[in-house]
Amino acid sequence: MTYLPKPKLHHPKLPTNELGFTRRDYEGSISTLCAGCGHDSISAAIVHACFELSLPPHRIAKLSGIGCSSKTPTYFLGNSHGFNSVHGRMPSVLTGANLANRDLIYLGVSGDGDSASIGLGQFAHSIRRGVNMVYIVENNGVYGLTKGQFSATADKGARNKRGLANLDEPIDLIGMALQLGATYIGRGFSGDKAQLVPLIKGALTHKGAAFIDCISPCVAFNNHVGSTKSFDYVREHNAAVNFLDVIEGRDEIVVDHAPGTVEVVRQHDGSLLKLRKIARDYDPTDRIAAMNFLQQHQARGEIVTGLLYVDPDADDLHGYLDTAEKPFNQMTDAELCPGTTALEKLNAALR
């Protein structure tokens, strides 16, 4: 297999964003995943979200681990630096990258094997540190590249393609993210782009650890009857709590819905998260209520989707460490090296 460049030609009337880029400028090379793979829809949603937010592509760093999902960063944002790191270890690499330059946007892409099995520890610790990032898990419940073994998010009793049932309890990454202190948590479905794009946009504008669990059926190994991560199953059990709109700038928004059906959350950067409520009693700023709600619905076999939790005033790792505003990777000798005078003084104190 070789690198497949995508033709650069596009329709001359393709719309451009504030930076003059077309959607095509946010694409990568041609996907080598299976035709119909849910992951490709997520890549398309990322392209869409970055285009709509007019983000300069080169100011985004995309990092991943190993697996089908971790291959996807090649297929979007071709003008961004990418890093396909080690299986299950994207979170630590992203954390280090973020420390080096706080001015870029960090997009971590992972899968259920990468984050819930081999990388569960790194997933957990990057979340609890509050690394400013968008962490997307493309969750299909199986290992695709090694041909269909269950991953740690597969539901107990779910059947694989050969009909064998999964014996282990599933790991609920959303529940863990809530417990560990992620400050923006959403669950999407690769089959619902209209819901997913704003979820990603909200995460990109959020300061702090933003986590999105995106159910993304594996057409090759986990889309059959008996699977709980198939397109049909997810559509039938999808319980969306809200529908999100991300509004940039500080324009007043007009609420044109019945009272109590729309909630507006203003984030740190001034962007507004407009939430059209579907579950009337769901408050996405109440972490403990969100935990209860999710547990109750999960027990009923429902897959709760939407913006599940947000702390609009969240801080991040740089804030906790009180680091300088200037990125470390741009600091000069004068800013970093104390020089001979200090060293002489130190030598004297060591005699």
Added chain:
Amino acid sequence: MRPLEAVNDFVVKFANVNGSGSASANQLFAKSILRMGVPATPRNIFPSNIQGLPTWYEVRVSEANHLGARGGTDLMVAMNPQTWDQDLKSIEPGGYLFYDSTRPLPPSKFRSDITVIGMPLTAICNAEYTDSRQRQLFKNIIYVGALSALLDIDPAVLETLIGEQFKAKEKLIDVNIHALHLGRDYALQNLACPIGLRVRKADAIGDRIFIEGNAAAGLGAVYGGATVCAWYPITPSTSLAEGFTRYCNRYRVDKETGKKRFAIVQAEDELASIGMVIGAAWNGARAFTATSGPGISLMQEFIGLAHFAEIPAVIFDVQRAGPSTGMPTRTQQCDVLTAAYASHGDTKHVLLFPEDPHECFEMSALAFDLADRLQTPVFVLLDLDIGMNERLCAPFRWDDNRRMDRGKVMTAEDLEAGRDFGRYLDVDGDGIPYRTYPGTHPTRGAFFTRGTSRDRYARYTEEGAAYQDNMERLLRKFDTAKTLVPRPIRRAAAEPTRLGAIYYGSSSAAMDEAVSLLAGQGIALDTLRVRGFPFHEDVRRFVSDHDQVFVVEQNRDAQLRTLLITEEEFDPAKLSRVLHYDGSPITARFIAGRIAETVSSLKIVPLRKAVP
């Protein structure tokens, strides 16, 4: 048996109970000797424990500047009943035993060939203090006071040191000085002072400083421009990250805003530590981790990624005795091979071997330049002996004209000007390609970093030729490294000789002394101190200049010797093993003994040619 007599040349060993507060009193003792102008080298021999287990503090006093461990004890300060028997046994014939005589011991508990000095320390403390913690803490200062009388240490020097130590807590000065004199006065009145071992004022220190290797390496990282430190606590490396933290807080906090020009993350494990280092370095910051052997084992996969994806990383490995958990508080040089070839696949890494805190500082700062220049992981191999013990060494030096060597980094201007950018393209023939930091240019210079194979323009490929091309370039790069790592240091014997010795790292002080011991026995030995890997061509020259070369190491399997044979294809018969690996620091007596033994056996048993 005549009691030992020596001025400025003896070994004192303190046998204490861990957690009893003896460390600062013992350090005070060592420093007082240094302040009298006499070189003293302390070594902590401590258990993997916080409270209750035996711990020792050994001070070698040597006006002749022998800073290595000597072996044997001339004066034992036996403060731990648990280890009485072994402590008693370790005293040299004619040596001295100082002990707490509050509780009488039967004569069978002593030796007749040593001088026994009993002092009722507990009784003195109980009479003076009512608080139990005070009784314990001041007992230590009291014995230091008594030792000052027994060894003729200037009490004014001790008083000055106490004043310096408690500068911030002034009320503690007087009480400590009081305890010091309590011990000193008792000794002067009741014991035969001084004994045969004495400290006499000298001028043998010069401008040298006294510091731990780990602290020095942490300082070197500050001077080297490191901004990201990710680490996981592990003995004996912990104090390196703590040293970096301390110096960063002193030198890298903005005076106006209070903002920090550094980030230190205590990671969840060593995998995350090295992952963060690689992420930060990929993004253009200087980053490091500090660990020990078990941590290196955990980092293997990531080290291979950094090697193959060509990302700078600085790894301090403060070695301890392995394998497995091994002896976590004992020293060894046992990670040479694991570091040199860390990870799966064909990998080789740059290694640096500091000999003392001075070089820990220098090589620490240098490691960041090398890592950036070579775009690869660089290991600094310290060990517990130099890492966790204070050592007399040359003062730190810096040149204010020195600038960080960030290596081959393409700027936005380069890219804008249309310079061809191939991430794995060998433009200059030295095997080192150019890199870009993320976010440099809107449309040029972005590439995908991966551990899977790719072509010269960083495009994914599984083509054999492209893979091999890349692997061969990595070898060329490693050849370039040979010219950049610190050169070995060669020292010629006073007379021409066909015998040589190669050594490295913390064996240095013992080796220097062994050379003079051997010269006294008529064995002339040229030496070569290896300071880096890949080996500089001087190593080859040294081996070919000699008939027999001893490779002196602190591990069981002769790891550097293996590396020499593998990489340089030396004749194994030419390289003799001198191996010390019981967890204690190597001594001159050991090295000289082994070499003398081999030399005499070589002379007695003639080499027979195999009969065809």
